[in-house]
Amino acid sequence: MAHDPISPINLVPFDDVQELRKAKPTTIPERFVRDMTERPTLGTASPFPDTVPIIDLSRLVKGNNDEYESEMLQLTRACEEWGFFQVINHGIDLSLLESTEKLVKDFFMLPLEEKQKYAIVQGAVQGYGQAFVFSEDQKLDWCNMFALGFRPHSRRIPKLWPSKPPKFSETIELYSVEVRKLCKHLLECIAMTLNLRADFFEEMFGVAVQGLRMNYYPPCARPDLVLGLSPHSDGSALTVLQQERGSPVGLQILKDNKWVSIQPIPNAFVINVGDTLEVLTNGKYKSIEHRAVTHKEKDRLSIATFYAPSYETELGPIPELVDENNPCKYRTYNHGEYSKHYLTNKLQGKKTLDFTKVESKKPT
Numbered sequence: 001m002a003h004d005p006i007s008p009i010n011l012v013p014f015d016d017v018q019e020l021r022k023a024k025p026t027t028i029p030e031r032f033v034r035d036m037t038e039r040p041t042l043g044t045a046s047p048f049p050d051t052v053p054i055i056d057l058s059r060l061v062k063g064n065n066d067e068y069e070s071e072m073l074q075l076t077r078a079c080e081e082w083g084f085f086q087v088i089n090h091g092i093d094l095s096l097l098e099s100t101e102k103l104v105k106d107f108f109m110l111p112l113e114e115k116q117k118y119a120i121v122q123g124a125v126q127g128y129g130q131a132f133v134f135s136e137d138q139k140l141d142w143c144n145m146f147a148l149g150f151r152p153h154s155r156r157i158p159k160l161w162p163s164k165p166p167k168f169s170e171t172i173e174l175y176s177v178e179v180r181k182l183c184k185h186l187l188e189c190i191a192m193t194l195n196l197r198a199d200f201f202e203e204m205f206g207v208a209v210q211g212l213r214m215n216y217y218p219p220c221a222r223p224d225l226v227l228g229l230s231p232h233s234d235g236s237a238l239t240v241l242q243q244e245r246g247s248p249v250g251l252q253i254l255k256d257n258k259w260v261s262i263q264p265i266p267n268a269f270v271i272n273v274g275d276t277l278e279v280l281t282n283g284k285y286k287s288i289e290h291r292a293v294t295h296k297e298k299d300r301l302s303i304a305t306f307y308a309p310s311y312e313t314e315l316g317p318i319p320e321l322v323d324e325n326n327p328c329k330y331r332t333y334n335h336g337e338y339s340k341h342y343l344t345n346k347l348q349g350k351k352t353l354d355f356t357k358v359e360s361k362k363p364t
């Protein structure tokens with residue numbers, strides 16, 4: 001059975017945030033308290049005049065010409081100016097979204113001993129626990145996570161697929177099939193915004209890698225001191241994020257050097273451009289740094305699907321998107337190598353993308 005191509009990863013044992021919360025500590029343990037510069041400012045952000053674009057996918061599927069054209073323009077703007085957008089009318093059965101959400105929440109509510117049966121295994125990037133923790137002095141996220149690989153099938157680790165709650169595995173399987181179709185469709189539309197053939201990415205990616213990460217953020221008595229998830233850009237080509245119905249605001253993106261909250265829209269998916277798409281488009285569409293903050297009284301659940309080329313794919317800027325006005329900014333590399341680099345470094349803004357950059361010429 002093939003594990004992800006990362007072996008071994010020396011992850012450091014982590015503190016389970018739900019258990020910590022149950023113990024009701026009067027102070028937040030030091031490992032979670034962020035340095036002043038990293039702490040979130042909560043509730044003080046002035047209402048942002050602009051908001052992340054919303055794409056109505058039904059208009060791209062069955063809209064008239066005008067609707068189609070205006071939605072494609074909106075998608076181009078979303079990718080160029082935001083790197084983030086929300087998709088409504090995506091066609092995925094709402095009952096599937098609800099049941100997935102409920103089962104994932106039920107999983108996190110299981111006793112710790114049960115969840116630990118699926119603890120991250122060394123050498124893999126899947127399981128229950130915090131990935132991306134490599135040293136004792138690294139600050140921890142106020143979050144419990146559970147990650148699973150879906151595609152290709154050879155990446156699955158069956159012993160990490162929980163037997164409880166009942167129907168968990170079959171439901172997330174159905175979910176992954178539907179979200180995969182959505183990723184393919186979105187990438188077709190994105191290819192067209194770049195004047196590429198609709199099947200350009202599909203053909204390049206081979207059997208695309210698809211991973212799922214479920215994030216559970218318990219309430220935190222001092223949300224001003226901690227982060228739910230450290231600032232990062234995603235290593236994928238595209239990420240599809242589902243936020244639990246009724247979730248408090250938690251996701252923030254770095255826009256023009258300010259952290260902007262994304263207001264959850266019921267039944268919508270939040271989509272973001274990942275590092276791989278940034279490289280392929282030679283920086284025309286950029287991955288955006290984002291993070292999650294916590295709430296004093298409310299918990300929050302999110303489900304992220306990472307969609308990326310097969311590990312064998314050789315990647316670099318698409319020649320059609322490189323010219324004298326936009327010279328080549330990234331080198332050509334193997335995507336398996338990038339994944340390894342990404343998954344063996346802590347989340348630190350867009351730092352992992354340095355791996356792909358063309359070395360700047362030193363003055364002679």
Ligand SMILES: COC(=O)C(/C=C/C1=C(C)CCCC1(C)C)=C/O[C@H]1C=C(C)C(=O)O1
Binds near residue numbers: 127235338339
């Ligand atoms: C923010 O997290 C990610 O971007 C991420 C992406 C993982 C991947 C790549 C960088 C390249 C292609 C494969 C894959 C989708 C695995 C997170 O991965 C998971 C894995 C664990 C564990 C986790 O916490 O997130």
Ligand SMILES: O=C(O)CCC(=O)C(=O)O
Binds near residue numbers: 229241250304
């Ligand atoms: O929970 C969120 O809103 C963000 C999740 C995320 O960015 C991730 O899993 O990569």
Ligand SMILES: [Fe+2]
Binds near residue numbers: 233234290
């Ligand atoms: Fe992310």
